[in-house]
Amino acid sequence: MSEQMQRLDEETLDDLLEKKNYAEIKLRLSSMNEVDVAELLNPLDTTHTLLIFRMLPKDLAADTFAHINKDRQLGIINAITDTEVEEIVQELYFDDMIDLLEEMPANVVKRVIKNTPIQERKLINQFLCYPEDSAGSIMTIEMVHLKKEDTVGQAIKHIRETGLTKETIYTCYVTDAQRHLEGIVSLRKLITSDEDVKVKDLMETDIIYTNTFADQEDVAALFKRYGFIAIPVVDNEHRLIGIITVDDIMDIMEQEATEDFQLMAAMSPTEEEYLDTSVVTLAKNRLPWLLLLMLSATFTGRIMMHFESLLSQVAVLAAFIPMLMDTGGNSGSQSSTLMIRGLATGEITSKDWLRVFWKETRISLLVGTILASVNFLRLLVLERIPMPIAVTVCATLILTVVASKLVGGLLPLLAHKLKMDPAIMAGPLITTIVDALALVVYFGIAQAILGI
Amino acid sequence: MSEQMQRLDEETLDDLLEKKNYAEIKLRLSSMNEVDVAELLNPLDTTHTLLIFRMLPKDLAADTFAHINKDRQLGIINAITDTEVEEIVQELYFDDMIDLLEEMPANVVKRVIKNTPIQERKLINQFLCYPEDSAGSIMTIEMVHLKKEDTVGQAIKHIRETGLTKETIYTCYVTDAQRHLEGIVSLRKLITSDEDVKVKDLMETDIIYTNTFADQEDVAALFKRYGFIAIPVVDNEHRLIGIITVDDIMDIMEQEATEDFQLMAAMSPTEEEYLDTSVVTLAKNRLPWLLLLMLSATFTGRIMMHFESLLSQVAVLAAFIPMLMDTGGNSGSQSSTLMIRGLATGEITSKDWLRVFWKETRISLLVGTILASVNFLRLLVLERIPMPIAVTVCATLILTVVASKLVGGLLPLLAHKLKMDPAIMAGPLITTIVDALALVVYFGIAQAILGI
Numbered sequence: 088m089s090e091q092m093q094r095l096d097e098e099t100l101d102d103l104l105e106k107k108n109y110a111e112i113k114l115r116l117s118s119m120n121e122v123d124v125a126e127l128l129n130p131l132d133t134t135h136t137l138l139i140f141r142m143l144p145k146d147l148a149a150d151t152f153a154h155i156n157k158d159r160q161l162g163i164i165n166a167i168t169d170t171e172v173e174e175i176v177q178e179l180y181f182d183d184m185i186d187l188l189e190e191m192p193a194n195v196v197k198r199v200i201k202n203t204p205i206q207e208r209k210l211i212n213q214f215l216c217y218p219e220d221s222a223g224s225i226m227t228i229e230m231v232h233l234k235k236e237d238t239v240g241q242a243i244k245h246i247r248e249t250g251l252t253k254e255t256i257y258t259c260y261v262t263d264a265q266r267h268l269e270g271i272v273s274l275r276k277l278i279t280s281d282e283d284v285k286v287k288d289l290m291e292t293d294i295i296y297t298n299t300f301a302d303q304e305d306v307a308a309l310f311k312r313y314g315f316i317a318i319p320v321v322d323n324e325h326r327l328i329g330i331i332t333v334d335d336i337m338d339i340m341e342q343e344a345t346e347d348f349q350l351m352a353a354m355s356p357t358e359e360e361y362l363d364t365s366v367v368t369l370a371k372n373r374l375p376w377l378l379l380l381m382l383s384a385t386f387t388g389r390i391m392m393h394f395e396s397l398l399s400q401v402a403v404l405a406a407f408i409p410m411l412m413d414t415g416g417n418s419g420s421q422s423s424t425l426m427i428r429g430l431a432t433g434e435i436t437s438k439d440w441l442r443v444f445w446k447e448t449r450i451s452l453l454v455g456t457i458l459a460s461v462n463f464l465r466l467l468v469l470e471r472i473p474m475p476i477a478v479t480v481c482a483t484l485i486l487t488v489v490a491s492k493l494v495g496g497l498l499p500l501l502a503h504k505l506k507m508d509p510a511i512m513a514g515p516l517i518t519t520i521v522d523a524l525a526l527v528v529y530f531g532i533a534q535a536i537l538g539i
Numbered sequence: 540m541s542e543q544m545q546r547l548d549e550e551t552l553d554d555l556l557e558k559k560n561y562a563e564i565k566l567r568l569s570s571m572n573e574v575d576v577a578e579l580l581n582p583l584d585t586t587h588t589l590l591i592f593r594m595l596p597k598d599l600a601a602d603t604f605a606h607i608n609k610d611r612q613l614g615i616i617n618a619i620t621d622t623e624v625e626e627i628v629q630e631l632y633f634d635d636m637i638d639l640l641e642e643m644p645a646n647v648v649k650r651v652i653k654n655t656p657i658q659e660r661k662l663i664n665q666f667l668c669y670p671e672d673s674a675g676s677i678m679t680i681e682m683v684h685l686k687k688e689d690t691v692g693q694a695i696k697h698i699r700e701t702g703l704t705k706e707t708i709y710t711c712y713v714t715d716a717q718r719h720l721e722g723i724v725s726l727r728k729l730i731t732s733d734e735d736v737k738v739k740d741l742m743e744t745d746i747i748y749t750n751t752f753a754d755q756e757d758v759a760a761l762f763k764r765y766g767f768i769a770i771p772v773v774d775n776e777h778r779l780i781g782i783i784t785v786d787d788i789m790d791i792m793e794q795e796a797t798e799d800f801q802l803m804a805a806m807s808p809t810e811e812e813y814l815d816t817s818v819v820t821l822a823k824n825r826l827p828w829l830l831l832l833m834l835s836a837t838f839t840g841r842i843m844m845h846f847e848s849l850l851s852q853v854a855v856l857a858a859f860i861p862m863l864m865d866t867g868g869n870s871g872s873q874s875s876t877l878m879i880r881g882l883a884t885g886e887i888t889s890k891d892w893l894r895v896f897w898k899e900t901r902i903s904l905l906v907g908t909i910l911a912s913v914n915f916l917r918l919l920v921l922e923r924i925p926m927p928i929a930v931t932v933c934a935t936l937i938l939t940v941v942a943s944k945l946v947g948g949l950l951p952l953l954a955h956k957l958k959m960d961p962a963i964m965a966g967p968l969i970t971t972i973v974d975a976l977a978l979v980v981y982f983g984i985a986q987a988i989l990g991i
Contacts, residue, residue: 094745118745122765243730250731257709257726257768274709274726278695279702293546293570311793313574314786316709316768333785334766340789341763344796345880351800352876353869360886361877362894366901373873374906380869381910384862385917391858399854406843409974410836412861416868417805417832417967421825424804425813428797434812442814449818454826458833465837515869522861 094119100127104135113142121147125154133162149178157190164195173202180254182227182335185214222306223299225339226320226329231259235269235287239280246274255332258317261290268294268319268327296321299328303339308433310336347431351424351513353380376515383519387526394530403472404533407480408526414458415487415525416518422447422495423517427509430499437504440497447496448489455488475536483529490528491521546571552579556587565594573599577606585614601630609642616647625654632706634679634787637666674758675751677791678772678781683711687721687739691732698726707784710769713742720746720771720779748773751780755791760885762788799883803876803965805832832971839974846982855924856985859932860978866910867939867977868970874899874947875969879961882951889956892949899948900941907940927988935981942980943973 095103095115103112116124116139124147128136136159140148152160152175164172176184176199188196188211200208210228217223231253233242242259250256259277261270270290280289296319297306309318310333320329346356353376357364391398398405426443429435435443459481466477495517499509547555547567555564568576568591576595580588580603588611592600604612604627616624628636628651640648640663652660662680669675683705685694694711702708711729713722722742732741748771749758761770762785772781798808805828809816843850850857878895881887887895911933918929947969951961 118743120745120747120765247730250727256730274730275702278699278708278726278730291570293572295572311789313572314789316785333768333789337763337766337785337789337792340792341884345884348800348803348876348880352872354873354876361881362887362891362898366898366905369898370902370905373870373902374909377866377869377873377906377910378913381862381866381914382917384865387861387865388858391861392855395854395858398857399851402847402851402854403844405850405857405860406840406847408857408860409839409843409864409978410833412864413836413839413967413970413974414829414833416970417829418825420804420967421806421829424800424806428800429813432793432797435814439814446814446818446821450822450825453818453822454829457826458829461830462833465834515865515872518865518868522865526861 094123095127097127097130109138109142112139116142117144117147121150122154124151128155129159133159133166137163137166145174146178149175153179153183153187160187161191161195164191164198169198169202172199176202180227180229181210181214181329182225182254185211185224188215217299220303221299222297222301222303222320222331223328225303225306225335226299226331227254228329229254230317230319230327230330231256232266232327233259233261233272233286235261235263235285235290237286238282239277239284239286239289240282242272242277242286243282246277254330255317258315258330260319260327260330261286262327266326268296268321268325270294271319294319297331298323304343306331307336307340307343311340343431347427347510350508350510351427353377353513353515380515380519384522387519387522390523390526390530394526397530397533401476401533401537403476404479404529408529411480411483411487411525411529412518412522414484415491415521418451418454418488419491419495419517419521420513422492423499423513426496426499427513430503430509435500437500440500443496443500444493447492451489451492452485454492455485458488459484476533479529479533479536482532483525486528486532487521487525490524491517494520494524546575547579549579549582561590561594564591568594569596569599573602574606576603580607581611585611585618589615589618597626598630601627605631605635605639612639613643613647616643616650621650621654624651628654632679632681633662633666633781634677634706637663637676640667669751672755673751674749674753674755674772674783675780677755677758677787678751678783679706680781681706682769682771682779682782683708684718684779685711685713685724685738687713687715687737687742689738690734691729691736691738691741692734694724694729694738695734698729706782707769710767710782712771712779712782713738714779718778720748720773720777722746723771746771749783750775756795758783759788759792759795763792795883799879799962802960802962803879805829805965805967828967832967835971836974839971839978842975842978842982846978849982849985853928853985853989855928856931856981860981863932863935863939863977863981864970864974866936867943867973870903870906870940871943871947871969871973872965874944875951875965878948878951879965882955882961887952889952892952895948895952896945899944903941903944904937906944907937910940911936928985931981931985931988934984935977938980938984939973939977942976943969946972946976 100112124143128139128151140163143151152163188199200211203211214223229252231246231249233245246256246259257274259272259274260268261272263269270292271294272286272290276289295309295313295315297309299320299322306318316333317330319327320331322328342358349356355372355375357372426435462484463477463481466472466480498512498517502509502512552564576599580591592615595603604615640651652663655663666675681704683698683701685697698708698711709726711724711726712720713724715721722744723746724738724742728741747761747765747767749761751772751774758770768785769782771779772783774780794810801808807824807827809824878887914936915929915933918924918932919926950964950969954961954964
């Protein structure tokens with residue numbers, strides 16, 4: 088879908104490298120997007136990476152550097168001269184530099200900081216101290232500052248002169264002498280206004296902003312709500328410290344969804360890519376929950392042992408346990424998934440618990456009755472199971488579906504209320520709880536109906 | 540986090556409405572973001588909505604209209620005059636108008652189209668025909684067209700004059716007389732360049748674009764990959780038809796993740812919000828999969844009936860079935876979730892199946908052995924279970940974890956290869972498959988070890 092005649096692919100690059108046709112490589116790479124260039128460099132060895140890296144125009148080189156993977160970045164930093172390090176560092180946006188420093192070993196960090204202007208070093212240290220996943224840790228500092236007494240003409244002249252080094256020039260920030268945020272104005276508004284108009288008469292003062300210590304998930308929610316391309320970040324004194332742009336937020340949205348998927352499948356969430364993660368780490372992420380859930384499942388074992396005599400008298404009862412447990416688990420997962428997702432997108436809050444309770448009660452009665460009816464017919468006609476056992480199984484089915492949908496619907500809301508991550512109240516945990524419920528109900532009904 | 544002194548909240552609005560202090564309402568609303576205004580209007584009755592709607596500045600009114608919910612939109616359209624409808628329609632961006640028309644009943648669509656300039660009607664009909672979830676169905680037509688022979692000065696003058704009516708002016712599109720897309724140039728590049736430079740010397744010709752019939756999920760992937768704020772949409776003749784902006788893509792990213800969550804929890808995916816959906820619809824979304832999985836679970840029932848005599852001789856064996864099935868199901872869900880998510884974010888492809896196979900084999904042996912060891916000690920020391928049964932349970936546990944992780948890891952890749960949605964190969968289906976495997980292994984080992 089995004090193919091163009093001149094774009095270089097991996098095969099052609101290998102071919103040109105073999106022929107040592109560097110002029111052609113340089114020409115064709117220089118018009119390409121940095122993301123595509125980075126992808127071409129990732130599989131190459133360090134020598135070739137460096138060779139190509141050095142033939143890129145300076146700004147494309149820095150942009151590409153920000154997009155290649157960690158190992159390649161490390162390889163390049165270790166192989167180039169201090170002057171080259173300095174050049175890259177100067178071209179990198181501040182947030183990309185912070186990302187780089189956070190991932191690199193101490194000696195590389197030291198080398199990069201050594202090549203940074205002294206006035207920036209303090210700022211780097213400050214940024215490295217923002218908590219992980221906070222707005223401060225993802226913001227950048229390259230934004231356009233305007234003064235409210237400026238005219239549009241002056242403002243545009245200022246943007247013209249400084250715009251190339253800014254992360255975005257499309258939203259400009261009006262600050263006072265102490266850098267307090269007073270307003271924002273879009274370049275669109277500036278460019279479509281008269282040159283003599285004052286910035287203060289154009290700027291919006293009802294500013295949507297965030298705080299350096301805000302959670303990145305909340306920042307992403309602001310972007311989704313308002314559709315902005317950038318949001319200002321202020322400190323507790325309402326001074327403008329940085330901005331967050333929408334391209335970084337897209338990564339965070341994806342990362343937050345991935346974390347929820349992992350939590351919901353009973354794993355410790357990780358940002359590492361699967362194929363790059365070691366077996367031991369992957370096992371470590373999976374083991375604690377499996378262990379916990381396995382030990383909880385022994386509780387259901389206890390229940391079964393308690394009814395051992397019933398089971399040995401009517402062994403056929405055991406045959407329906409997997410079906411009852413699975414259906415209960417699936418019903419509960421459906422409800423809990425809808426709640427967890429609704430809480431994540433802000434569509435549902437824990438205040439809605441009564442509406443959820445009422446809705447899930449009706450849904451589960453409807454769904455449970457239909458499932459039980461189908462099953463009842465199947466048991467009597469196809470399996471030729473005695474009537475009392477068929478009744479026991481189907482009554483349990485209805486009750487299990489109702490119980491599991493209520494547990495699945497309400498536990499995530501409770502978790503949210505208790506400031507826990509609702510995503511842990513997902514399928515695996517719900518299934519374990521529902522299993523025990525289903526068994527107690529099943530054996531209880533069986534004893535009553537079969538009179539054992 | 541985004542609170543300002545002057546922003547109006549629901550309570551204050553009710554208060555001001557009661558005091559009929561309309562001047563204050565108007566003043567305070569007029570500086571607010573359209574999303575916040577829309578949220579204030581949603582809970583009001585039609586009379587008050589209309590009252591407030593009519594006091595908003597014309598452009599804020601149209602922007603607000605695009606953000607209020609469907610019922611409110613319908614209420615407003617039905618209550619206002621044709622002239623007012625025309626005003627709103629003219630102010631709305633084309634994509635918002637198409638969204639409106641797609642959701643409204645036929646008589647409203649007719650009324651809106653009647654109030655549209657004749658030249659636009661054909662375009663509306665064309666846009667309404669793009670398949671749901673295609674790039675065509677989410678694009679808009681308000682973009683800046685430039686000519687490659689223009690100078691920067693001319694280009695900026697053109698943007699200055701037409702910019703207010705465009706969805707974005709920050710990326711401009713260079714087209715020839717037949718509207719073929721020749722290049723793109725950012726406003727940043729224009730504004731930081733000399734006035735006499737020609738657009739053709741600034742424009743990028745390695746354009747990342749999409750096609751009107753591309754899937755919106757693929758479009759979202761382009762945005763994530765490149766971090767763009769807009770992407771051009773061309774037809775099969777490479778003519779520029781529209782653009783898609785990042786704010787609309789954020790909604791789509793969220794929607795696609797929600798769909799995966801729903802599919803993975805064995806539900807038919809829906810875009811409707813939970814609290815607004817009827818009980819019958821919600822039940823319909825959940826029933827088919829529950830029914831299918833319930834009937835598949837009878838397969839495990841058959842296996843158990845087959846081993847009925849074994850079970851009645853050693854009834855304690857039944858007590859470990861829930862634990863084995865749950866642990867198997869959870870292990871499989873972990874692997875399948877990582878694969879489904881990796882396929883969705885593009886990190887894993889079906890070509891990686893051998894690496895996944897090898898990785899999951901090692902992880903599952905490690906995890907399975909640890910789980911089995913813990914369980915073995917528990918069974919012997921705490922539960923005082925006879926050694927042969929403890930060995931049976933723990934051997935089954937290891938084999939089940941290995942089998943379920945391989946099934947969970949590979950089935951999503953297979954689905955992807957077969958062009959099916961990998962998300963259906965999630966927990967519920969994996970659990971059903973793994974249940975049957977676990978039982979066969981369990982009884983097989985039991986017969987061998989116990990010699991029955």
